[in-house]
Amino acid sequence: MRPTRLDHRLLTAAALSAALLCLPAGASASEPGPELERLAPGQVALADELVVRYEGEAAPETVPVADGELGSTLRELRSDPSVRWADPNPVASASGLPNDPGPSGRKGGWTRVQWNFLAPPAAGERCTAKAPCGVNAPRAWQLLRKSGHPWGRRANGRRGPVVAVVDTGVAYRSLGKRFRRDPDLAPGAFVPGKSFTGHGSLPLDRNGHGTHVASTIAEQTDNGRSVTGLGQGLRVMPVRVLGSDGNGSAADVASGIDWAADHGAKVINLSLEFTPGFDSCQGLRVVCAAIRHAHHKGVFVVGAAGNAGIDHAQMPARVGFAVAAGTIRGCLSSFSSRGIDVAITAPGGGVDAMDAGSQCAREQGGPGITQLTLAKGQSERFLHFGYPFYEGTSMAAPHVSAAAALVLSSGVLRKRLGKRPRPRQLGEWLACTARAPFDPAAASFYGAGLLDLAAALDPRSCPQL
Numbered sequence: 001m002r003p004t005r006l007d008h009r010l011l012t013a014a015a016l017s018a019a020l021l022c023l024p025a026g027a028s029a030s031e032p033g034p035e036l037e038r039l040a041p042g043q044v045a046l047a048d049e050l051v052v053r054y055e056g057e058a059a060p061e062t063v064p065v066a067d068g069e070l071g072s073t074l075r076e077l078r079s080d081p082s083v084r085w086a087d088p089n090p091v092a093s094a095s096g097l098p099n100d101p102g103p104s105g106r107k108g109g110w111t112r113v114q115w116n117f118l119a120p121p122a123a124g125e126r127c128t129a130k131a132p133c134g135v136n137a138p139r140a141w142q143l144l145r146k147s148g149h150p151w152g153r154r155a156n157g158r159r160g161p162v163v164a165v166v167d168t169g170v171a172y173r174s175l176g177k178r179f180r181r182d183p184d185l186a187p188g189a190f191v192p193g194k195s196f197t198g199h200g201s202l203p204l205d206r207n208g209h210g211t212h213v214a215s216t217i218a219e220q221t222d223n224g225r226s227v228t229g230l231g232q233g234l235r236v237m238p239v240r241v242l243g244s245d246g247n248g249s250a251a252d253v254a255s256g257i258d259w260a261a262d263h264g265a266k267v268i269n270l271s272l273e274f275t276p277g278f279d280s281c282q283g284l285r286v287v288c289a290a291i292r293h294a295h296h297k298g299v300f301v302v303g304a305a306g307n308a309g310i311d312h313a314q315m316p317a318r319v320g321f322a323v324a325a326g327t328i329r330g331c332l333s334s335f336s337s338r339g340i341d342v343a344i345t346a347p348g349g350g351v352d353a354m355d356a357g358s359q360c361a362r363e364q365g366g367p368g369i370t371q372l373t374l375a376k377g378q379s380e381r382f383l384h385f386g387y388p389f390y391e392g393t394s395m396a397a398p399h400v401s402a403a404a405a406l407v408l409s410s411g412v413l414r415k416r417l418g419k420r421p422r423p424r425q426l427g428e429w430l431a432c433t434a435r436a437p438f439d440p441a442a443a444s445f446y447g448a449g450l451l452d453l454a455a456a457l458d459p460r461s462c463p464q465l
Helices: 005-013 070-078 137-146 209-218 250-262 285-296 393-410 412-417 423-432 440-446
Strands: 017-020 037-040 043-054 061-064 083-090 162-167 235-240 247-249 267-270 300-304 321-326 342-347
Touching: 043 070, 070 083, 137 393, 162 209, 162 250, 162 393, 209 235, 209 393, 235 250, 247 250, 250 267, 250 285, 267 393, 285 300, 300 393, 300 423, 321 393, 321 423, 321 440, 342 393, 342 423, 342 440, 393 412, 393 423, 412 423
Parallel strands: 162 235, 162 267, 267 300, 300 321, 321 342
Antiparallel strands: 017 247, 037 043, 043 061, 043 083
């Protein structure tokens, strides 16, 4: 979180605290692959989920199913007296853009607020508020369906790679009368997580930041509710290392990274920063050791470049894949750290930076990043959801984490290399497929350029690799 004066004093006094990096403020679908669960002629359902309505519950929920046990689990649930009904989760073929209404309540209204997911203008053309520099999610979703990996699922219909959200936790499940699951995050999308900071062992979100980050990665899409995520077929591992105030210690951050790497994460998202005084591993050896451990395990570590607006990525992103924030016009955000050690730029919203290129409306604002998350000011009852204003490199990083996981799920890079890509190779692919900044004179600030999710999933990209 870009600190207020009070936050700034707190961060300066707590030298090893980490802070949130945000400012609270269609195509035709191809036929599902043959390895999806086929129940009867013409009936295709997901192999790893059922939809269940329990007695006393107002709405149904999705229930994960172990491999090969769809039929037996369905029979068991239907015989349970506490279950009103249980059904398979059929596969729908999208006929165009997702129907999620967004805040407007109108079908497809997500396109009015999620500029960051839209298709950018043609290469070499200037991005504007009316032709935003989005990551081209609609084309990416089409490519995923064509490859037999809709929304990032595996070829057999099961959910794809695990992305660990090392953050304030996620509103991933309900608990008593104080905590409610985010209604647009599917229960089946989550793998077990862990908390490393206060308030019990469950990594439940008491802030809203971690839920926002997770929603960019995997909020449900084309379900007629709320807005969209980039890869609802992915899996999310909630790991809480930051408290309700958005702060956490270096030791807790490192423990969260280590735990995620050891428990099946393929991508780790770090939407957090240390103050600019900690610019190297010298004062953050425990965090750097954890990131090196993750790399050794083959995990791709994505970090937010930081909101200090300085000429290099902040820690811990400097030792991961550092993501700067861009605005609707494809300009660097004024708050975003940039330049040295930045790997790529992704949508983060905000005001255009003065020195970021001729396409920028200097010091002119733009929309932030919209996802459903916990509403502000809940006073210890975390039950209400909405669209509080967020912008920052925290919001940019999960675009790249989702992109990395979708590349792994689709197999596009594995087919090119003939083997599973290592983290370095995955980073090179995302960099190679990035969109060049409009103004070459400012290109060095942006890393490899602007994230292009559609290009990253296109097997024709980067023939030189």
